[in-house]
Amino acid sequence: MREDVLTALSAVRDPELDEPITTLGFVASCTVSADGQARVRLRLPTYFCAPNFAFLMVADAYDALVAIPGVRTAEVVLEDHFASDAINAGVAAQAGFVASFDGEAVAELGDLRAQFLRKAVLAGTDLVCRPLIAAGVTPAELVALTLGAAPQSAELDRLRQRRADLGLPAGDDAPLLIDPETGAPVALGAIPLHLRRARVTQAGIDANTSMCSGMLRYRYSAG
Amino acid sequence: MYEKNGEKYFIVDSHMHYWNAAPDNWVPGAEQYAKGWIECFHAYQSLGPKETHWPIEKFQKYSEDDLMKDVFEDGHVDVAVFQPTYLKEWYKEGFNTTERNAALGEKHPGMFIANTRFDPRDGDLGLEELRRNVEHYGSRGVKLYTAEWNNGSRGYQLSDPGAYRFLEKAQELGIKNIHVHKGPTIWPLDKDAFQVADVDHAATDFPELNFIIEHVGLPRIDDFCYMATQEPNVYAGLSVVIGGLMHSRPKFFARVMGELLFWVGEDKMTFGSDYGIWEPKWQVEGFVDWQMPDDEQFADYQKLTTATKKKILGLNAARLYDIKVPDEYQLPAEAGTPAAKDDAQLVAGQ
Numbered sequence: 001m002r003e004d005v006l007t008a009l010s011a012v013r014d015p016e017l018d019e020p021i022t023t024l025g026f027v028a029s030c031t032v033s034a035d036g037q038a039r040v041r042l043r044l045p046t047y048f049c050a051p052n053f054a055f056l057m058v059a060d061a062y063d064a065l066v067a068i069p070g071v072r073t074a075e076v077v078l079e080d081h082f083a084s085d086a087i088n089a090g091v092a093a094q095a096g097f098v099a100s101f102d103g104e105a106v107a108e109l110g111d112l113r114a115q116f117l118r119k120a121v122l123a124g125t126d127l128v129c130r131p132l133i134a135a136g137v138t139p140a141e142l143v144a145l146t147l148g149a150a151p152q153s154a155e156l157d158r159l160r161q162r163r164a165d166l167g168l169p170a171g172d173d174a175p176l177l178i179d180p181e182t183g184a185p186v187a188l189g190a191i192p193l194h195l196r197r198a199r200v201t202q203a204g205i206d207a208n209t210s211m212c213s214g215m216l217r218y219r220y221s222a223g
Numbered sequence: 224m225y226e227k228n229g230e231k232y233f234i235v236d237s238h239m240h241y242w243n244a245a246p247d248n249w250v251p252g253a254e255q256y257a258k259g260w261i262e263c264f265h266a267y268q269s270l271g272p273k274e275t276h277w278p279i280e281k282f283q284k285y286s287e288d289d290l291m292k293d294v295f296e297d298g299h300v301d302v303a304v305f306q307p308t309y310l311k312e313w314y315k316e317g318f319n320t321t322e323r324n325a326a327l328g329e330k331h332p333g334m335f336i337a338n339t340r341f342d343p344r345d346g347d348l349g350l351e352e353l354r355r356n357v358e359h360y361g362s363r364g365v366k367l368y369t370a371e372w373n374n375g376s377r378g379y380q381l382s383d384p385g386a387y388r389f390l391e392k393a394q395e396l397g398i399k400n401i402h403v404h405k406g407p408t409i410w411p412l413d414k415d416a417f418q419v420a421d422v423d424h425a426a427t428d429f430p431e432l433n434f435i436i437e438h439v440g441l442p443r444i445d446d447f448c449y450m451a452t453q454e455p456n457v458y459a460g461l462s463v464v465i466g467g468l469m470h471s472r473p474k475f476f477a478r479v480m481g482e483l484l485f486w487v488g489e490d491k492m493t494f495g496s497d498y499g500i501w502e503p504k505w506q507v508e509g510f511v512d513w514q515m516p517d518d519e520q521f522a523d524y525q526k527l528t529t530a531t532k533k534k535i536l537g538l539n540a541a542r543l544y545d546i547k548v549p550d551e552y553q554l555p556a557e558a559g560t561p562a563a564k565d566d567a568q569l570v571a572g573q
Contacts, residue, residue, distance in 0.1 A: 016442060046263040047259035047260075047263050048259060082255070082259055119445070122445075196486075199482070200482045203445075203475070203478040204443065204445045206478065207468060207478070211270065211467050211468065214270050218266050218270075
């Protein structure tokens with residue numbers, strides 16, 4: 001049962017870093033009792049990590065737990081965070097972000113999630129395309145490439161999944177290169193800039209992830 | 224100044240602090256925030272070399288002697304620019320105010336530039352305070368926190384009419400440099416708390432002002448780069464970039480530097496140590512020794528020349544602040560003009 005819970009949690013991602021909370025080290029503890037009570041404690045790199053992303057992770061973790069057959073009750077607690085109380089109470093009550101931060105937040109987090117999924121699509125494009133370019137694929141060939149015809153890889157699967165999450169074309173016949181806002185194919189002339197943007201997006205996410213993981217390690221070890 | 228292999232570097236630390244975050248300065252009832260804030264900063268310090276880590280007690284409140292030794296005596300810095308951060312809801316006298324910084328600066332003529340700040344939501348009183356600060360402390364720049372809370376407001380945009388009123392006033396008072404914190408943010412509840420599009424508008428409408436984006440928009444480097452490349456008066460403030468990545472994650476540092484050199488360019492990047500988070504000594508020495516790796520994955524990133532490093536470590540900021548740089552540190556004519564505004568058309572031309 002504990003394995004089921006960890007597997008379910010591995011589908012919960014930090015929306016900003018686009019990595020599972022399990023590999024980021026954000027799951028501090030995880031227990032399941034014999035009668036199906038799942039308890040998870042989450043932790044973040046700093047006391048002031050952005051509360052909107054924190055809320056999404058706690059809420060997603062809660063949803064992931066209650067979807068497991070055999071889990072009767074679920075409790076997810078964020079620890080050591082300035083907004084722990086508001087987030088934990090809000091998620092436990094299924095209250096939504098605005099209600100959880102009464103008077104302090106004006107919008108639910110769907111747009112935020114979509115904004116970062118678009119970044120993940122762009123960054124994923126970099127991961128898929130750079131090896132192709134290194135192998136000699138030309139811009140004209142890239143423009144004609146579809147998801148089905150591109151060399152299969154974990155990165156490609158991930159890109160496809162993020163596109164599907166956003167409602168963007170994700171089928172075999174969809175072009176590999178699309179505008180992450182509109183889903184429109186990228187024109188040949190726009191490819192160099194598109195790939196440069198994809199690369200800087202990936203570089204930013206990697207740099208951010210590396211700082212977050214460094215600070216998490218420092219916070220929860222002897223230093 | 225720093226000298227290595229016969230080359231002399233004039234060092235301007237364009238983003239540093241002199242704070243008091245010790246318990247004697249915590250606001251009763253807000254202790255957990257005051258404590259949490261400084262511990263969060265302290266965690267950033269852990270990304271620097273181990274031998275430069277401080278115990279939390281020193282980190283909460285370092286002395287004038289510590290600062291003068293770390294920044295000037297050991298840290299090679301010629302001129303340091305104080306950037307204030309108020310946070311008066313948590314710290315009784317503020318975390319790092321214009322007054323506190325300037326009081327130290329006044330004892331050491333010529334070594335510091337005391338920037339001030341404003342918040343458009345402070346209205347007429349804020350305008351008056353800005354005028355007083357500029358006249359009293361000779362500030363040439365301001366540090367702004369657009370995502371900061373103020374009396375129930377969840378942050379502001381630099382493109383708001385209220386902000387324009389302050390930018391106009393600042394310009395009239397002789398302010399040249401607008402340092403905008405676009406980076407890890409306090410209390411960011413709104414999705415646009417991190418966005419940089421507001422700088423884009425303000426930079427277009429105030430072409431005589433320079434907009435230095437501190438922490439290069441981290442974690443939104445991509446948005447920042449794309450914006451900066453289109454605005455001739457937008458600069459990349461490297462505080463946190465060098466301190467947070469160069470030692471702890473050299474490969475990611477290389478990629479971020481490669482991207483910044485491509486999108487923003489070497490004339491538009493300014494060194495800031497973020498002291499007391501990180502001491503400047505290891506950052507200056509490390510950066511002078513640093514080069515884009517030869518590895519295949521960095522192949523199309525620009526290599527750094529000595530001139531690149533001289534610009535980033537001091538000459539660009541010296542130009543933004545009209546700091547007189549002795550001839551021995553200047554570049555030969557063919558190395559270009561530090562802080563030049565005319566290379567912003569990179570993408571438009573593609």
